[in-house]
Amino acid sequence: MDNAAALALGALGWTLSDDARAERLLALTGLAPDDLRARIGEPGLLAATLRFLEAHEPDLVACADHLGIAPADLVDARRGLER
Numbered sequence: 001m002d003n004a005a006a007l008a009l010g011a012l013g014w015t016l017s018d019d020a021r022a023e024r025l026l027a028l029t030g031l032a033p034d035d036l037r038a039r040i041g042e043p044g045l046l047a048a049t050l051r052f053l054e055a056h057e058p059d060l061v062a063c064a065d066h067l068g069i070a071p072a073d074l075v076d077a078r079r080g081l082e083r
Helices: 005-018 017-028 033-038 043-054 055-067 071-081
Strands: none
Touching: 005 017, 005 043, 005 055, 005 071, 017 033, 017 043, 033 043, 055 071
């Protein structure tokens, strides 16, 4: 697994750790929990998770702080996953 995918998986775990944030992710992406589980390693899903965080800067910053990285690292990871 490359670094971008690992960061995105960490961000996904952080996102899902809060019920309200997880519900917002599912509502905005149109994914059902079963879809999320089935597609968890797909670059498109991981990039969508990072885009979700980018759309709400406080979440992006909080997630980056939790992961011990700069918010720009999450943005770079999303760009890498979208290539």
